[in-house]
Amino acid sequence: MTGADPMRLLVSGVRPEAERVISLLLEDPHGDDLPAWEPGAHVDVTLPSGRIRQYSLCGEPSDRRRYRIAVLDVSDGRGGSREIHDSVRTRDVLEIRGPRNHFRLMEATSYLLVAGGIGITPILPMARELARRQADWRLVYCGRGLTSMAFLEELGELDTRHPSRIMLVPEDRDGRPDLAAELRRHDAGAVYCCGPVGLLAAAETATASTRPDAAFVSERFTGAGSGSAADDPGFEVYCARSDVRLHVPADRSVLDCLREAGLPVLSSCEQGICGTCELSVLNGDPDHRDSLLNDEDYAGGAFLACVSRSRSAVLTLDI
Structure with missing residues (x-):
């Protein structure tokens, strides 16, 4: 199976991951291997209504039997996340295109990963991959509160194996992260950031002022304004x-x-x-x-x- 044509994949599991966040497991109905992917990749999901939405793959790239995506229920969004939360159930079949990757890990001497909210989805596989490579990496994960932050159990397991690499910053407890201070402590050659526009802007500004030689790579949830x-x-x-x-x-x-x-x-x-x-x-x-x-x-x-x-x-x- 390749990702060039649409795939009809079975929803083999739906699981709550945090407040207003669920994950979906997607598998080939016949048990065939799915197209390979690398951290940073996403798939296009055609919903029952015909809407098409993009979700980052956040499972294990080595697991060719299933994809995992996570969906935040955005009450003031365009309806796609609400439809998934309300309508998609185990044993449903969804049309999937991809994977595609515009957020691929580059080679660097060291990495700082910054995730905000549901932006953890592409960042989590990156952290696992960098740990597997025995690279120099650190992750700053921000959220409104711990209950809203997905995959904390998996991140805890990763932190146990690789201590002092992961910093959780729930805003209701710790306020907003001091990214400039984090960059001064960690001589990153590449900064990868995914999350709300405000976090991306803060991370880009901190990188430019603190580590101007570092590569800054981001993935946005909303457009930056492309001109009229x-x-x-x-x-x-x-x-x-x-x-x-x-x-x-x-x-x-x-x-x-x-x-x-x-x-x-x-x-x-x-x-x-x-x-x-x-x-x-x-x-x-x-x-x-x-x-x-x-x-x-x-x-x-x-x-x-x-x-x-x-x-x-x-x-x-x-x-």
Whole structure:
């Protein structure tokens, strides 16, 4: 089995992990191995309503029989997490795409991992992997309170095997973490952060001021603001495989125009943070406005149709 095509996976377990957080185990109904993945990877989950949402894999990469995801019930979100909490049960079958990874561990002399709330999901497998490598690493895990922080038992087991590597910072007890002080104590070559926008901003600022030579890598839950398409002139998109030409006006996204033309493009966040609507640029000068991809992705032609634009008059896409 590969992750190139949609997979229909069985929900083999649903478990509470913290206040408003549940985990789902996903397995092939026939017991086949699932596509391999590395820490930082996520899958696209199609919910019964047809909504598509992205969830980080937070199990063991060596376990090819099952995936694990964790879902926080976000009361003021867009409905996906509420649907999972209310509707998805053991023995249900969900359509899964992936895994995909835009948050991959790089080689570094040492690592500081920073997680906030449900942002622990991609960070937990990273901590396990770095421990397995016998790397120099430390984890700062923040949350509103201990009852809201998922996977504490697993983190406790990891801390027992690797003492003094994990610092829990429940805000109701300890306040907010002093990330600059933590960076001064830990000479990190790479800082990985996942969580709310405020935590990401604080971690990036602390890294820049305290360890300016360190690589800062983050994964966002909400868009960072990609600029308004109304600030740009319109442009033309040529869809090479479909032999279709489209005009993208200043007030419409590429994704909107592709949909209007009947061209199938999956989408979810429409904020440039999930990668579901990723297409390949064949020709032209794209204006990347996402908060997900990096220079290597751009060099390979990756383009997020929901927020990105074109600097050239014509942009050719592989669709």
